Amino acid sequence: MRQPSGQPTPPIKPPNRGNEGAQYLSTRGLLIVFAGLAAALVLGYLLVSKLVDISQEEDCALAHRYNCGAVEVPR
Numbered sequence: 001m002r003q004p005s006g007q008p009t010p011p012i013k014p015p016n017r018g019n020e021g022a023q024y025l026s027t028r029g030l031l032i033v034f035a036g037l038a039a040a041l042v043l044g045y046l047l048v049s050k051l052v053d054i055s056q057e058e059d060c061a062l063a064h065r066y067n068c069g070a071v072e073v074p075r
Helices: 027-062
Strands: none
Touching: none
16 A cells, blocks of 8 residues: 555554563463462362261260271172
8 A cells, every 4th residue: 555645655564462471371381280279289188088987987086986997898
């Protein structure tokens, strides 16, 4: 395109989207983040499971029952 004076128009710059200098995580970084998140979720589940077991044993003992041990089911 040309201006009325005959000179070519300057190229239009894309608008600044605010991500200049932004740093993105590499694939390795994302894998490390997701592995850490998965490990935290698994460890959190195991911790909660153990706390539930302890709470049930305490409830049984506070009820003055004598058979509060873990019950093994024969197969």
